[in-house]
Structure formats: C-alpha cells, structure tokens
Amino acid sequence: MRKIDLNNFQVARSETARDINRSIVLNLIRGHQPISRADLARHSGLQRSTVSVIAEQLIEERWVTEGANGVTPRGRRPTFLHLNKGRIGIIGVNIRPALTTVALADLDANFLSQESLPTGPDPKKFIDGLVPRLRNLIKMHPEITCEGIGVSLPGRVDLASQRLVFAPNLGWPDFDLKAAIEKATGLPVELENAANSCALAEIWFGKQAVGVRNLVAVTVSEGIGVGLILNHQLLRGSNGMAGEFGHTTIVPDGLECRCGNRGCWELYASSSAAVRYYVQSSSPVRSGRKGVRQSETGPTFDDLLRLTEQGDPKAKEAIRLMADYLGKGIALLVTGLAPDLIVVVGEITRAWSRIGSVIEEAVKRHSFTPAATRVVPADRSSQPRLRGTIALVLQKHFGAPSVA
Numbered sequence: 001m002r003k004i005d006l007n008n009f010q011v012a013r014s015e016t017a018r019d020i021n022r023s024i025v026l027n028l029i030r031g032h033q034p035i036s037r038a039d040l041a042r043h044s045g046l047q048r049s050t051v052s053v054i055a056e057q058l059i060e061e062r063w064v065t066e067g068a069n070g071v072t073p074r075g076r077r078p079t080f081l082h083l084n085k086g087r088i089g090i091i092g093v094n095i096r097p098a099l100t101t102v103a104l105a106d107l108d109a110n111f112l113s114q115e116s117l118p119t120g121p122d123p124k125k126f127i128d129g130l131v132p133r134l135r136n137l138i139k140m141h142p143e144i145t146c147e148g149i150g151v152s153l154p155g156r157v158d159l160a161s162q163r164l165v166f167a168p169n170l171g172w173p174d175f176d177l178k179a180a181i182e183k184a185t186g187l188p189v190e191l192e193n194a195a196n197s198c199a200l201a202e203i204w205f206g207k208q209a210v211g212v213r214n215l216v217a218v219t220v221s222e223g224i225g226v227g228l229i230l231n232h233q234l235l236r237g238s239n240g241m242a243g244e245f246g247h248t249t250i251v252p253d254g255l256e257c258r259c260g261n262r263g264c265w266e267l268y269a270s271s272s273a274a275v276r277y278y279v280q281s282s283s284p285v286r287s288g289r290k291g292v293r294q295s296e297t298g299p300t301f302d303d304l305l306r307l308t309e310q311g312d313p314k315a316k317e318a319i320r321l322m323a324d325y326l327g328k329g330i331a332l333l334v335t336g337l338a339p340d341l342i343v344v345v346g347e348i349t350r351a352w353s354r355i356g357s358v359i360e361e362a363v364k365r366h367s368f369t370p371a372a373t374r375v376v377p378a379d380r381s382s383q384p385r386l387r388g389t390i391a392l393v394l395q396k397h398f399g400a401p402s403v404a
C-alpha cells in the first residue's frame with residue numbers, strides 16, 4: 001500500500017482505465033507474441049470488443065502489427081498480433097570512463113548496429129564525437145522510427161535536474177548532457193546510472209528475473225555500482241543517490257578513495273582493485289602506500305583474466321581476493337535488503353566458474369539471515385550494460401501507468 005503524496009498525485013481521468021488496459025494489452029502482446037485477439041481477451045479478462053479497439057489503436061500507432069493467420073481446431077483462422085519490431089527502434093549510449101558504445105536496438109534489445117568512441121575528459125568534445133555517430137545510426141536504418149535515446153553513466157543522475165551529480169570515475173565537470181543530445185538529435189533522452197539501467201534491463205529482458213519483485217544489480221568495472229529495484233520499483237533516494245554502496249567503508253582506515261572517503265568497497269572489489277593486487281604481488285616495491293588506480297601503468301583487467309585462464313598463480317590470487325571482497329559487500333546487500341536476486345554485471349563474470357563459489361562462501365561467512373537471495377552472473381552475451389540503455393526508453397512506453 002502506498003500513501004498518496006498530496007504534493008504529487010494524479011487524479012483518475014476519463015481515459016485512465018483505457019490507458020491501463022492499453023498498457024496491459026501491449027505487455028501481453030510483448031510477452032505472448034504472436035497472439036490472437038481472442039487469446040488477448042482470455043489472458044486479460046477484457047471484452048473481446050475492447051481488445052479489438054485497443055489492438056487497432058496500437059496498430060495505428062505502429063507499436064503492433066498483424067502477422068500470419070493461425071490455425072485453430074475449429075477451422076477459424078485468427079490473425080496473430082506481434083510487436084512491430086522491425087519498425088520501432090531505440091538508441092542506446094553506454095558511457096564508461098574510457099570508452100562509450102552506441103547502438104541501435106529493436107524492442108527486444110537485439111542490437112542492429114553498434115560502434116564505439118573514446119569518452120575523454122571533456123563532455124563538450126565528447127558530444128561533438130557522439131552526435132555524428134547517432135545521426136549515422138538513424139540514417140543507416142531509414143525503415144526504423146527511433147523512439148528515443150537511453151544513456152547510461154558511471155555516476156548518479158538527479159532526476160529533477162537531469163544533471164550528473166556524482167561520478168568520481170568519470171571526472172567530468174557539470175554538464176547538461178541530456179539537453180545537448182536532445183538538441184542535436186531531436187529525440188527524447190533518458191539519462192540513468194549504469195547500475196540502475198542494468199537492474200532495469202534484467203527486469204525487462206532478463207530470463208533470470210521472471211517473477212522477481214526485488215532485484216539488485218551490482219556492476220563491477222573500474223568502480224562498483226549498485227542498482228536497486230524493490231517491490232518492482234527503482235529506488236532513487238534523495239537526489240538520485242541511492243545505491244552508492246561502492247563508496248561505503250568496507251575496510252576501516254583503508255585506502256583513500258577519489259570520493260574523499262577511506263576504505264570504500266570499490267577500492268577492494270572492483271576490477272581496478274584486482275589489477276592493483278596483482279601488481280603489488282608481482283613487484284612489491286612499486287606498490288606504493290596509496291595504491292589507488294595503478295591500472296594505467298600495469299596490466300589491464302582483461303590481461304589479468306587471461307593470465308588467470310592460463311593458470312598464473314598471482315593472477316588467480318588477485319581475482320580470488322577481489323571476489324572475496326565482492327562477496328563481503330554482497331553479504332551486506334543480502335542482510336540489509338533480502339532481495340530475491342542479485343545480478344553481478346561486468347568482465348569478472350567471465351571467471352564465474354572460479355569466483356562464484358568464493359562469493360558464495362563470503363556471503364555465507366558474513367550474512368546470517370535466512371534470506372533466500374540468489375546471486376547470479378548476468379548473461380554476458382546480452383551485453384547487459386548496453387541493454388540497460390534500451391530498457392530506459394522501453395519502460396517509458398511499457399511501464400505501469402501511475403495513478404493516484
């Protein structure tokens with residue numbers, strides 16, 4: 001039960017019931033396609049005539065299209081409905097500190113084209129490089145109508161101002177990214193934190209999240225991000241800052257972090273941390289006392305994973321240590337939130353056969369609640385971070401209407 005917010009409520013309009021039914025039918029088509037109008041009526045409990053009116057409207061708006069005729073035992077041949085996948089597209093922009101990926105996807109988050117560009121320290125220059133690529137994606141697929149652009153960022157976005165409010169690993173000055181992209185492309189832009197986007201992607205596209213109400217996405221890369229979906233709703237917190245578990249202290253008086261705090265979880269459980277562990281074990285003299293971000297000079301995390309696969313004992317130990325700290329932080333999430341599912345996203349999932357049990361043991365060691373949380377790796381082949389950007393736009397059209 002939600003209390004009605006008297007500063008921000010929505011009264012029921014005459015179209016409210018229609019809007020809700022339209023959303024339900026659209027989602028039923030998405031979930032059961034190809035589907036006949038009769039089956040839609042059966043699944044929704046709506047009158048057959050109501051379903052027909054909604055279906056016509058969705059066809060007119062090009063969200064839905066009619067396909068092949070089906071065959072029923074009594075010989076009638078209903079026309080099946082399905083999403084108009086080939087005609088509607090969503091553009092995704094996945095910004096990471098070093099590299100940004102842009103892609104055009106259909107409504108099932110299948111990527112039709114994609115390319116990358118360097119991110120760089122100057123957001124204005126970044127926009128200059130990004131915009132021609134976006135225009136090119138649109139030009140390459142004239143048959144597709146783009147519904148919008150989803151942008152995920154390694155930082156937190158304030159929903160009210162749509163500004164980036166906290167992004168220590170990106171290092172950008174304050175910049176209105178949304179307005180700049182909207183102005184250049186004429187398309188609506190949705191900004192979101194990368195971990196939040198990944199959590200939404202699991203809810204909208206993930207096979208592991210079917211029927212899940214409470215889901216946590218933990219993105220592990222240069223830093224650690226956490227996206228929280230509780231009771232089907234993305235948790236934003238004050239100023240959009242919810243989920244910054246990566247910057248909570250896990251080692252008292254530990255290393256100094258870029259955020260200003262000490263001993264942050266991401267300094268011990270991110271891919272940068274594993275690289276640091278490896279560098280320290282290989283050349284203890286160079287390790288330095290601060291020990292933060294040595295990845296620029298040492299091997300990359302990718303190198304480390306390769307060395308691990310080749311059986312290098314120092315690389316294996318570095319990855320094990322990282323996984324142990326990852327488990328320690330995940331135990332905190334399990335104890336504090338008792339989610340149904342925690343999805344780990346990032347290159348580290350390549351080594352899941354090695355680290356899955358390390359994480360599991362660390363969670364057992366540090367969490368004593370009977371929470372039945374499953375901890376699973378995201379499906380790497382689906383490009384979870386990029387897929388998250390597609391979910392940002394999709395949910396605007398397929399999400400539940402908010403009433404009251």
Ligand SMILES: [Zn+2]
Nearest residue numbers: 247257259264
């Ligand atoms: Zn920090």
